[in-house]
Amino acid sequence: MNATASTTAAASTAPPADARGLGLAHYAARGVLESVLARHGATFQQQIALRAAVTSEAPQTPDDLIAQVQGSLKADPADLRAVLDELLAERLLVADGVHLRPTDAGRELIAAVGAETAPITARIWGGIPAEDLAAAGRVLALVTERANAELAALGV
Numbered sequence: 001m002n003a004t005a006s007t008t009a010a011a012s013t014a015p016p017a018d019a020r021g022l023g024l025a026h027y028a029a030r031g032v033l034e035s036v037l038a039r040h041g042a043t044f045q046q047q048i049a050l051r052a053a054v055t056s057e058a059p060q061t062p063d064d065l066i067a068q069v070q071g072s073l074k075a076d077p078a079d080l081r082a083v084l085d086e087l088l089a090e091r092l093l094v095a096d097g098v099h100l101r102p103t104d105a106g107r108e109l110i111a112a113v114g115a116e117t118a119p120i121t122a123r124i125w126g127g128i129p130a131e132d133l134a135a136a137g138r139v140l141a142l143v144t145e146r147a148n149a150e151l152a153a154l155g156v
Contacts, residue, residue: 017139029124036116040109045083047113048073050092050102054110059099074151 015021034044042050052068053060060068066080073080084100087093092106102110125133 049083054102
């Protein structure tokens, strides 16, 4: 059976999306990324924070980066401050006045991880019909919006 046929067969027998299925997909994909990051001596949170710094159009203060990463990971700000300290200690970020900037080594790490994960990502996502990806994207955006609203109502 080819990849498209196996994807179609899996889609026709798959249960409806739910929180468990979302969690299983997330942790499977995160496990792949974390195995690549481990080979580079980096953690998931470090990669998220460093990527935020690398992809930012303007230099970020530590508080800016913490707020951005907290919005994505829903992690404790104190834990994220420790992550920034680790990135500074490893010279992947450098302080420039009140801002943090990625170093060449930080940019190289993000590029290396991206290059290493690209073919894996292509294998994972390849062959999924565009209409299925669009539907999944709409559902995930709605779930994210609703979960963020629930977190806000809880004061988190």
